[in-house]
Structure formats: C-alpha cells, structure tokens
Amino acid sequence: MSYDYTTKWVPKPTPETQEFWDGAARGELRIQRCDDCDRAYFYPRPLCPHCGSENTDWFTASGRATLYSYSISMRSVYGYEAPYSIAIVTLEEGPRMLTNIVDIEQTPEHLILDMPLEVRFENRGDHTVPVFAPAAAQFEEAAA
Ligand SMILES: [Zn+2]
Numbered sequence: 001m002s003y004d005y006t007t008k009w010v011p012k013p014t015p016e017t018q019e020f021w022d023g024a025a026r027g028e029l030r031i032q033r034c035d036d037c038d039r040a041y042f043y044p045r046p047l048c049p050h051c052g053s054e055n056t057d058w059f060t061a062s063g064r065a066t067l068y069s070y071s072i073s074m075r076s077v078y079g080y081e082a083p084y085s086i087a088i089v090t091l092e093e094g095p096r097m098l099t100n101i102v103d104i105e106q107t108p109e110h111l112i113l114d115m116p117l118e119v120r121f122e123n124r125g126d127h128t129v130p131v132f133a134p135a136a137a138q139f140e141e142a143a144a
Contacts, residue, residue, distance in 0.1 A: 019058050025128045031093065035056065040061070065092060068114075069087065069113070072108070100131045102131045102132070104134050116135035117132040118135045119131070
C-alpha cells in the first residue's frame with residue numbers, strides 16, 4: 001500500500017456520517033439533535049449520547065462557533081503546511097468539533113480562546129471538509 005503524502009487525507013463516509021459529508025458538499029454543517037431531550041450532538045451516531053434515545057434528527061447548524069482549544073503543529077504533513085492549527089471548536093448549538101482554523105495567522109497571538117468563528121467548506125477532491133475561520137463580525141469590530 002502506498003500513501004500520498006502531499007495531499008490532505010479525506011474521510012471515508014460511513015452510513016452514520018453520510019449525511020454530515022453530503023451536507024458539507026452542499027455547504028451545510030449538518031449535525032444531529034435528540035427529539036426527546038432536545039440536545040444537539042456531534043459526532044454522528046444513531047443514539048443520543050445524552051439520554052440514549054433513538055429519536056434523533058439531522059438539522060443544519062448555524063456554522064457559528066467559538067475556539068475552545070488548539071495545538072499548533074510545526075511539522076508539515078499530508079498537504080498541511082506548517083504551522084497549522086488542530087483545533088476544537090464549540091458550536092453555537094453546544095457540541096464540540098475537531099477541525100482546523102483557517103484564514104488567520106497560526107500563532108498563539110492570533111488564535112485567541114473563545115474567539116468567534118464561522119464555518120468554511122474546504123474542497124479536497126471529491127470531498128468537502130468543514131473548517132473554521134474568524135467570524136466576519138470580529139473583523140468589523142477590530143476595524144472600528
Ligand atoms: Zn437525548
């Protein structure tokens with residue numbers, strides 16, 4: 001088996017995650033919510049992680065999030081040019097998501113915890129992957 005070390009790896013959708021990836025291809029951040037306890041969750045799965053209910057539905061998240069935590073990798077791998085961030089964001093709806101932060105300098109001085117972010121969709125061949133960038137409103141605030 002040979003690996004392509006020059007391009008970013010892409011996910012292999014499963015029956016549980018297909019809707020998430022199909023949504024990303026349409027430019028929608030699709031996550032699930034439990035109809036019994038009304039809580040949103042991610043990653044995709046058929047049972048609510050909060051109460052165990054099978055009564056769950058997909059919906060389109062707002063795409064707004066805040067920066068919860070991150071690490072800056074100083075080593076280029078698989079199409080990721082160092083430095084790049086590996087981040088966990090908290091979606092407006094509550095769930096946390098592992099992602100990358102883009103369109104900003106990858107330094108601790110720029111990547112501020114709790115900073116407002118919004119989703120972007122990065123095309124990788126046949127796949128589309130959600131990433132996050134600083135929210136536009138933040139720039140307007142900074143420019144004012
Ligand atoms: Zn539930």
